[in-house]
Amino acid sequence: MxxxxxxxxxxxxxxxxxxxxxxxxxxxxxxxxxxxxxxxxxxxxxxxxxxxxxxxxxxxxxxxxxxxxxxxxxxxxxxxxxxxxxxxxxxxxxxxxxxxxxxxxxxxxxxxxxxxxxxxxxxxxxxxxxxxxxxxxxxxxxxxxxxxxxxxxxxxxxxxxxxxxxxxxxxxxxxxxxxxxxxxxxxxxxxxxxxxxxxxxxxxxxxxxxxxxxxxxxxxxxxxxxxxxxxxxxxxxxxxxxxxxxxxxxxxxxxxxxxxxxxxxxxxxxxxxxxxxxxxxxxxxxxxxxxxxxxxxxxxxxxxxxxxxxxxxxxxxxxxxxxxxxxxxxxxxxxxxxxxxxxxxxxxxxxxxxxxxxxxxxxxxxxxxxxxxxxxxxxYPEKDAVQNFGLQEYQSLALNSARESMVLLKNEGDVLPLPKNKRYLLLGPGANCLSALNGCWSYSWQGDKEDVYPNTSKTILDVFQERFGDEQVMCDVKRDYSDATNFNINFSDEEISNVDYVILFLGENAYAESPGNIDDLTLDQNQIDLAKRAIALDKKIILVLIQGRPRIINDFSENIDGIVNAFLPGSMGAQAIVDVLFGDFNPSGTLPFTYPAYSGDLLTYDHKNLSAMVRTAPNKKTYGGYHPAFKFGDGLSYSDFVISNFKLSADTINVDEKIQISFQLKNNSERDGTKNIDVFIKDHYASLAPDVRNLKYFTKVSLKAGAQKEVRIDLDKNDLFFFNSKGEKLLEEGSFSVFVEEQNATFYLNK
The missing domain is CATH 3.20.20.300 (Glycoside hydrolase, family 3, N-terminal domain)
Structure with missing residues (x-):
């Protein structure tokens, strides 16, 4: 043959x-x-x-x-x-x-x-x-x-x-x-x-x-x-x-x-x-x-x-x-x-x-x-697979996932959720832009072509107008993210005098790969200037960050009443953002990264002890330390969750035994809510310098208003080892601490 x-x-x-x-x-x-x-x-x-x-x-x-x-x-x-x-x-x-x-x-x-x-x-x-x-x-x-x-x-x-x-x-x-x-x-x-x-x-x-x-x-x-x-x-x-x-x-x-x-x-x-x-x-x-x-x-x-x-x-x-x-x-x-x-x-x-x-x-x-x-x-393409395309359940999933992704970073004076009977001024290039909401890989490589999005796609302005109408919503933001007028306040003092809340939509337009290279995480100057002009209006002001990475906002964030990080929320992102702003959804998202305060300080949460040391100079001035704008795991809720009675099942365990964490979680508010729980482990001493802490478990707990629940979590030796340079797992005897937010307890591992 x-x-x-x-x-x-x-x-x-x-x-x-x-x-x-x-x-x-x-x-x-x-x-x-x-x-x-x-x-x-x-x-x-x-x-x-x-x-x-x-x-x-x-x-x-x-x-x-x-x-x-x-x-x-x-x-x-x-x-x-x-x-x-x-x-x-x-x-x-x-x-x-x-x-x-x-x-x-x-x-x-x-x-x-x-x-x-x-x-x-x-x-x-x-x-x-x-x-x-x-x-x-x-x-x-x-x-x-x-x-x-x-x-x-x-x-x-x-x-x-x-x-x-x-x-x-x-x-x-x-x-x-x-x-x-x-x-x-x-x-x-x-x-x-x-x-x-x-x-x-x-x-x-x-x-x-x-x-x-x-x-x-x-x-x-x-x-x-x-x-x-x-x-x-x-x-x-x-x-x-x-x-x-x-x-x-x-x-x-x-x-x-x-x-x-x-x-x-x-x-x-x-x-x-x-x-x-x-x-x-x-x-x-x-x-x-x-x-x-x-x-x-x-x-x-x-x-x-x-x-x-x-x-x-x-x-x-x-x-x-x-x-x-x-x-x-x-x-x-x-x-x-x-x-x-x-x-x-x-x-x-x-x-x-x-x-x-x-x-x-x-x-x-x-x-x-x-x-x-x-x-x-x-x-060949399977014709009967087409029945699985465009189902309504996917839209529901997109909306629910976008809602759950929202992270409430700041809520001074409980400014959020917003009342629904007021007047709102929407500012910033993200207010009327589909590509900003969806980011890269959205009907094109860069995701920045507004004309390729489906006709059913909605910007944040679209959703505001649908729900509140022109009588309550003021906005002059163009669909082109980079339009120069999007960085101005294009209303008279008299018009603005009737506004109750200013909502800023800042961050980044879509980009993918090398076209997204930047030299500085600081938010673009034209957006910083817009934020400062908005603050000068002396209204309650909300900032919604629509971005794929943490752009630094230190120049003005102290004067913002409420901050929501929306990331790149996708097809149903506009609806999800408005749902969170007005309390139709109680935010539960928590940061998956450390949000830096300065572009030159990019420490991750799992840094070494040395990186977080605070030193004092002869003139008594301190320097060094770990000072992010927001920490890994930060995220607020409209509910008030309280953790109490935090304890471990044992003070000492052997290598093949589990240890159980337990605590009471109470929703001490009148609003149903969901709490993300991150569990961290700290190894006190090791043959290789340990991180200050490492995430080992996470879960979500939903509670009705006023309800409480005992949460139990098991950890074992697989949560306590570390790797050496050869990829070998090392499990060493010693003290470990378990952290859930500010609650912590310590146990000893015997080998």
Missing amino acids: TKYSAKHFLTFLFFCNALCFIGQDQIDLLIEKMTVEQKVGQMTQINLGFLSSSVDQHDGKVKQIDNEKLKRAIENYHVGSILNTAGTAYSIEKWHRILTQIQDIALATPLEIPVLYGIDAIHGVTYTKGSTLFPHNIGLAATRNPIIANQIAAATAKETRASGLRWNFDPVLDVGRNPLWPRFCETFGEDPFLVSTLGTELIKGYEQDGLSEKTAVASCMKHFIGYSDPKSGKDRTEAYISDITLWQKHIPSFKAAIDAGASTVMINSSMINDVPVHGSYKLLTELLRNKLGFKGMIVTDWEDIIRLHSRHKIAATPREAVKIAIDAGIDMSMVPNSFSFCEHLIDLVKSGEVSEDRIDASVKRILVLKKDLGLFDEP
């Missing part, structure tokens, strides 16, 4: 397996029949725009697929995967036409191997018109609600699969250690336990029905590893992370995801300790595969193999860059706009510099993923 009679071989296999269910053995036999060129093609991922005959240079939108270019990619280069980026959203019908066109060509080739399509569906289905957009991960982390995280992923999986797409480049499991980083909003914040817990729920939500089901997609944990802590704060720039910090802060979320069954992983575009991750055998093979036990497929990020040559300068030629990446452990290259990867890798294999066995291993992982996703069984 020749290599190119594989089509007949496959036909025989399919006949023997009546429903086209291909097993592992058949995949091995298929690989044996493939040429080097066909194998390398399976390892190649091309951007849809590269295959089009018409691309709008302004928005990157693919106007028409060039069938000849598509045939060349699949027939000549045997390309196994395609992705769409940088464009705007398509209808389901258009997605189905595109995917059918692709698979028609793929199934007409000798091997009939279907193409795997990958997409970024980061907080909902980014590139499908009418999809539901949920809060970004940074807001989702504020909910402290794993159930909602799972439900959002399940809904996103259904709408993605309904679009005909089966591989989602999500979740982001990078730990947000540097708030300057422009992808901070895509993280679950600064704590590894919080990231691990919510990240695994996303993976389960994407994959839990089984990849072949019409309600599931393959997840892609990203970006392994250390991407989110660049020294400069800029996207795709170098990080310097010790092995201890890597194990204690960055690896746990990926290990948890692997244990949860993540199918694929995408790699950090940058470098750690001067070693580009895409070229690191130590990180990709020794750590990810051998030590962490990842069995799935490894894909690069955008153009990151050739960048080993063009940016990182560790490869003298593009060909050498391909060899380095393949030797490191890469399975699939997101090339994405050329066939250079194919050409170089084919040459490397034929010259003997890369073994065919090495690429066989990658091809097998790719084909197994296609099999698991049901592509060999049904390669």
Whole structure:
């Protein structure tokens, strides 16, 4: 049997397996029949725009697929995967036409191997018109609600699969250690336990029905590893992370995801300790595969193999860059706009510099993923999956998750909730902007195109006008976030004299990746100036922050009566914000990061004791210490919760025993409410300098007005260990303290 009679071989296999269910053995036999060129093609991922005959240079939108270019990619280069980026959203019908066109060509080739399509569906289905957009991960982390995280992923999986797409480049499991980083909003914040817990729920939500089901997609944990802590704060720039910090802060979320069954992983575009991750055998093979036990497929990020040559300068030629990446452990290259990867890798294999066995291993992982996703069984878009798109329950989920994500940071004199019978002046660019509410990956890469949002989308001004009418609402904010008039107060003194409350909507417009790089976390000067002018009106003033990272507001926050951090709340964000402002929803969100007071003071809550030391100079002036604007876990409620009778079940425990925390939680108010409970552990002394505290557990408790409840929480040795530089777990005898807000108690661990 020749290599190119594989089509007949496959036909025989399919006949023997009546429903086209291909097993592992058949995949091995298929690989044996493939040429080097066909194998390398399976390892190649091309951007849809590269295959089009018409691309709008302004928005990157693919106007028409060039069938000849598509045939060349699949027939000549045997390309196994395609992705769409940088464009705007398509209808389901258009997605189905595109995917059918692709698979028609793929199934007409000798091997009939279907193409795997990958997409970024980061907080909902980014590139499908009418999809539901949920809060970004940074807001989702504020909910402290794993159930909602799972439900959002399940809904996103259904709408993605309904679009005909089966591989989602999500979740982001990078730990947000540097708030300057422009992808901070895509993280679950600064704590590894919080990231691990919510990240695994996303993976389960994407994959839990089984990849072949019409309600599931393959997840892609990203970006392994250390991407989110660049020294400069800029996207795709170098990080310097010790092995201890890597194990204690960055690896746990990926290990948890692997244990949860993540199918694929995408790699950090940058470098750690001067070693580009895409070229690191130590990180990709020794750590990810051998030590962490990842069995799935490894894909690069955008153009990151050739960048080993063009940016990182560790490869003298593009060909050498391909060899380095393949030797490191890469399975699939997101090339994405050329066939250079194919050409170089084919040459490397034929010259003997890369073994065919090495690429066989990658091809097998790719084909197994296609099999698991049901592509060999049904390669075309599944028409009956469309019934899972656009359900009302997704809108309800979007509203509920957005409400739960809101964090009330300040409420002087109980200015909130607002009365509903007053007059309100809305100021600031966020008051009338859809892109600000939704952020990046919202019907386009940057999310900043107002005209691509569904007609049913509502700005905050829209919701105010619906609920209160023009008689109660004054606002002259334009839809264009950057319009110069949005930073002025465009009303006369007489008009303003009738206003009871001023509500400022400040923060950031949408951005993604490198276009979001900034040099300073301080809020833009035009917004600071607007805030100061608003304060000078001498009205009760509320600040709503719509932002993907903590922009510093120290210049004026002292004179603000109420502050709500809304993050990037998604499709139903405007409704959620107004619900919280007027008390239709009692806020319960808590910060998933430390909100800095100064741009040069970016300590995370889990810093070392040394970082928090306060020193006194000879002139008696103190300096140093930990002084954020708001702490990790801060978040107020319209209810008054009181914790009392805090105690532990024992003063001393042995290593295999549990210890139970118990306390009374009372809602000492006339309003029903929900309290987020964060439980922290402090290790008093250890062989490696311990953090001041670490989050080990969180939960939510809902109480009726005046009600109380005993809360019991069990902890064990898994909450007490730490990692050394080799990734070994160390559990040491000694004293530990447990904290819930200001309540704490201490116990001793015997080994």
